[in-house]
């Protein structure tokens with residue numbers, strides 16, 4: 001019925017906010033079950049989960065799979081994690097769209113100095129905290145949500161340092177209202193991410209879009225294979241794909257089977273609504289841009 005992505009800097013009050021929202025939803029007598037998905041659901045230690053890129057990617061993959069399994073008409077899923085990378089939030093948005101449910105982002109907007117202080121206090125209180133090096137790295141790489149992005153919208157912003165986190169706060173109550181409101185097709189104030197299948201022409205454009213996606217991702221894979229051949233197995237730094245497109249940055253040599261697997265996953269994530277919903281707005285350039293961002297994230301150093 002809904003997917004809520006909680007995001008924010010490390011130690012910014014995300015879990016507290018997720019719990020507050022869950023409680024407020026239950027108190028609103030929502031019919032659906034509320035489920036929180038986070039690292040602790042999988043008994044994952046935060047320092048191990050963010051120790052290096054492979055561990056972090058693994059964590060994101062575990063959480064994404066659990067979201068994929070959990071989203072349905074019958075529940076409200078809250079993903080309580082850093083969710084700090086915009087491309088990853090886009091992937092979660094795609095899962096919500098694939099399931100045909102509503103979606104929103106709950107952002108804990110806290111200055112990093114306060115997060116650092118709260119993290120230090122955890123240590124002083126003998127609680128598990130982020131190691132300093134990991135904390136600073138996560139702070140540096142945080143990509144703040146922007147409400148004009150589809151995958152960051154609607155955006156509910158909490159200011160935990162200024163206002164605290166209360167289940168009766170306006171922001172939490174606004175989120176509850178958005179998540180539980182009956183859909184009014186006229187006012188369109190609640191967005192359900194799956195319009196009905198309408199016309200033949202829509203289906204035709206879906207097919208075109210899938211074709212573009214397939215072709216564009218294929219071209220990117222070919223460009224990587226060619227560049228890797230020239231780099232003799234070394235890392236790829238700044239391989240250009242064309243004007244206004246991001247460059248390819250891959251830290252190690254990757255075989256064709258792995259590239260094909262990533263391509264399939266990407267197409268599934270972006271194109272999975274093709275049979276039941278609208279196509280992603282994919283011209284060739286945006287398909288390439290999204291795929292390169294995805295690959296740089298999965299295979300790169302950043």
Ligand SMILES: Nc1ncnc2c1ncn2[C@@H]1O[C@H](COP(=O)(O)OP(=O)(O)OP(=O)(O)O)[C@@H](O)[C@H]1O
Pocket residue numbers: 008009010011012013014015016017046118119122160161163164165
């Ligand atoms: N408004 C606040 N004022 C003071 N301390 C706070 C506030 N909100 C949260 N904290 C403290 O910050 C710490 C982190 O809270 P919480 O676990 O909710 O954050 P988090 O963002 O989920 O952390 P993590 O990144 O580890 O998942 C807790 O120790 C809590 O006491």
